[in-house]
Amino acid sequence: MTYSRATLAYVPDPSTYRPAPGAIPDEPGVYRFRDPSGRVIYVGKAKSLRQRLNSYFADTWTLHPRTQQMVTTAAKVDWVTVGTEVEALQLEYAWIKEYDPRFNVRYRDDKTYPYLAVTLDEEYPRLQVMRGAKRKGVRYFGPYAHAWAIRETLDLLLRVFPARTCKAGVFKRASRMGRPCLLGDIGKCSAPCVERVSVDEHRQIVLDFCDFMAGKTDSLMKRLEREMQEASNELNFELAARLRDDLAALRRAMEKQAVVFGDGTDADVVAFADDPLEAAVQVFHVRDGRVRGQRGWVVEKTEELSPGGLVHHFCSQVYGEESETGAASGGIPRELLVPELPDDVDALADWLSALRGSRVTIRVPQRGDKRTLQETVARNAQQALAQHKLRRAGDLTSRSRALEEIAEALALDSAPLRIECYDVSQIQGTDVVASMVVFEDGLARKSEYRRFAITGATDDVSAISEVLRRRFSRYKQALAEADGAVPAEPGEEELETADRPGVDPETGRPRKFAYPPQLVVVDGGQPQVNAAARVLAGLGVTDIAVCGLAKRLEEVWIPDDDFPLILPRTSEGLYLLQRVRDEAHRFAITYHRQKRSKRMIASDLDSVPGLGEVRRKALLRHFGSLKRLKEATVEEIVEVPGIGRRTAESILAALDAKQPTGAEAPADGGAGPAQKSPVAGRGGTVHAAEDMAGAHGAPQAP
Structure with missing residues (x-):
């Protein structure tokens, strides 16, 4: 729609x-x-x-x-x-x-994550794998990545805590027959079905199991060690051997849970990765210093939310729900480690404290092991969002539907099987570059990517005009060359290639810029789209559709229209246009950084005699930035391979002699790869994190 x-x-x-x-x-x-x-x-x-x-x-x-x-x-x-x-x-x-409002962010239970559940609401509690919504009276541990991990843990612990694991039907049948199942015969169930233990004794076994899973392991281990020693002193070696095996089973179960903090921390570590429409959330449950479980969601963003806003929605919904269901390890912890504090952090902490019954602290980790774990959870969130997008992009049905939706929205005669997207990157009119990325059949064609160095353009509109003029002038030239290459009386093989204007009749290979797209997408709004349409019209190209995608509101603009198209948030067509636009943005920024870095190095170090490009790159790689290189001593510079003392002194003399101007200072800044630089006309910043792996080696367009 x-x-x-x-x-x-x-x-x-x-x-x-x-x-x-x-x-x-x-x-x-x-x-x-x-x-x-x-x-x-x-x-x-x-x-x-x-x-x-x-x-x-x-x-x-x-x-x-x-x-x-x-x-x-x-x-x-x-x-x-x-x-x-x-x-x-x-x-x-x-x-x-x-x-249950339709426009609110909803953190629904992820059906793919299994839990180890203990049904404390039954007369004879049962240990089982459970998925889906949580129930009152059931205590949950996890979640686990796979159901087999739960069964493996249970298999280790049932010899120590022989609690019931069978279904109600199996339990009733064994009670009627007066004979336990196989687990009862091999000692992995206390067989309450045939009254080998009483109701209270079986419940105590289950409660001990819950204490162990909740992290109260020291007292249990000491008790078993004491009982094993007493049995050995009494020459009851059979009992001592069984207790020894129980201890070994408990230690193996504990080894499966990674120790991240040595101080017995009880915390949930939360991280987010988001784009304008969706956010991936990852949570690591740390109990008694060990990672007891992990959960994840991908939710739709209902409004422009900062990380603090996402924290608010996460806490108010997830912990409010779990406080009602009485979940164990997924419940409210003593400490909540988040990437950013929400505006109502004090009220949120008071509300969670009231739900928990004791003080809850919400804070941002600054250093140490907790900061390291926070970064690990953040990487998991980024990977979860990327996998979510790849699942959608890799689905042939979704790609076909996306192309059909784009064709319907733009009133095209057929689905745009080849889409080209253009983006411009600059800093206040300097080092202006542009990128062209190509998607064919909904997938990136990185061998067709091109990048452009722009001269004479000072804003995005003029840069877009120049790029499209260069690209489609080459396309028109390729058509003209193809027409002139047709011989008067071609043979059968010559006709086959001559009738294909995108193919060189001599080599049989595609000509550069010869294949036209069905759709041209520009990163921007109405001004950029109108400029692109004027260029194509001026070149006589009338069979290629043009549209723009404005990043702030995700609007689709078409030429000479005062109002944009608004595609639904769930539209596969909008999702494909976003991927194309984001890839063009990434590719343009990558080239812009490369060009700016070369310019800065050349302008400051070219005057050093005997210092070539290889050693200039080695210097920048070693120190990270020119600012740090300027602050280095001769002895520190000499540590770089290939740099002698005389060269080091020449480098420092050249850098001291050349002071940065006001326009150059912000561009350098000395902050290395993480430096933020405002990009004129884009309303955003350039971050090193945006340099994802991609076609860095794509050829540069003339």
Whole structure:
């Protein structure tokens, strides 16, 4: 489903149900948006209801796409004021649980993660693998990556804690027959079905098992060691041998849980990786210093959320749900390690403390082992988001649907099997470069990537115009060469290649820039799209569609249209356009950094006699930046292979003699690969993390 300009005229206007000026109180509270039928579609909380609600009734096109869809779907908004932010958190969680609003971020249980569950609500509790939503009265441990990991752990522990693991039908049949199953005969079940142990004795076995899984291992290990020693002193070697084997089984089970903190930390380590539409969340459950489980979600972002905002939604929903179900290792920990503190961190900590019954601390780890583990969880989140995107990209059905949706939205005659996307990267008009990436049949064709060095352009619009003019001028030239290469009386083989203008008749290989795309995508909004359309029209290219994807609101712009197309958030077509745009952005930034780095090195070190390109690169690789090289001593520079004392002195003399100008200083900054640099016309920053693996070796276009 798409929204065109004609359709937008019939979208409900949020101003029709906007509260009167001054009617919204400037107090903490919780608000609800309702659709025309009265159903609650969104619930939120605010420290100031007036400021928060007024933000929804600003210009519609300034809102996040999902928020924009919500306010145009709603027909009414109401609110309830509360005394404190903690009360607002409680009411927000209760309303989200009650109404299940369609536009709220929902952290639903991931069905792919199994738990080790203990059914304490039964007369004879059972140990089992359980998936899905948690139940009251059941204690959970995990989650585990695979169900076989749970069964392997159980197999080790059942000899020490012979609790029931059978289903209700098996238990009842054994009770009727008066004969236990195989596990009862081999000592891996205490056989409560035939009353070998009483109800209370079996429950105590289960409770000991829960204590061990919860991390209370020292007391149990000491008790078994004491009993083994007593049995040995009493010459009861058979019992001592069994206790020895029990201890070995417990130690093997403990070894399967990685020790990350030696101080018995009880914490959940949370990290996020997100893009404008989705966020991947990863949580490591650390109990008694050991990683007891891991969970992950990929959720849709309903509005422009910072990491702190994601932390708020995560804590209020996940821990609120688990406090009701009584989950064990997945419950509320003493400490919560997060990447960024939310605005309502104090109220959130007080609310979680009330749910737990003791103090809960929320903080950002700054150094040491906890910081290292936080970075590990963040890498897991990034990989989870990448895998989620790859699953969608690798699905042939999804790619076909994406191409069909793009064709339908842009009114194309057929699906665009070849898409070219162009992006520009610059810093205040210097080192202007552009990239061209190619997707064929929904997949990246990295051998077809090209990069452009731009001269004479000072902004994105002029740079886009120059790039497209160069690219499609070469395309027109290739067509002309192909027409002139057709002989008067070609043979059969010559006709086959001559009728294909993208193929060289002599070599049979594709000509450079000879294959035209069905769709050209530019990274930008209306100005960039109109500029691209003018270039193609001026060159006489009329059979190639043009569109643009604006990054801030993910709008699809077409030439000479005053309103953009808004594709649904779940659209495979929008997802493919985002991947194409992001790849062009990455490729352009990579080339821009390479060019800027070479310029900085050349401008400062070219005057050093005898210092070639290899040794210049070795210097920068060793010190990380020119700033650190300037601060180094002669002895430190001599440590670089190939650099002698005289050369080191010449390097320092050259660097001291050349002071950076005001325009050059921010570009250098000396911060190495993690330096942020504002990119004019892009509204963002350049980060080293964006240099993902890709076609760095793609040829440069002339």
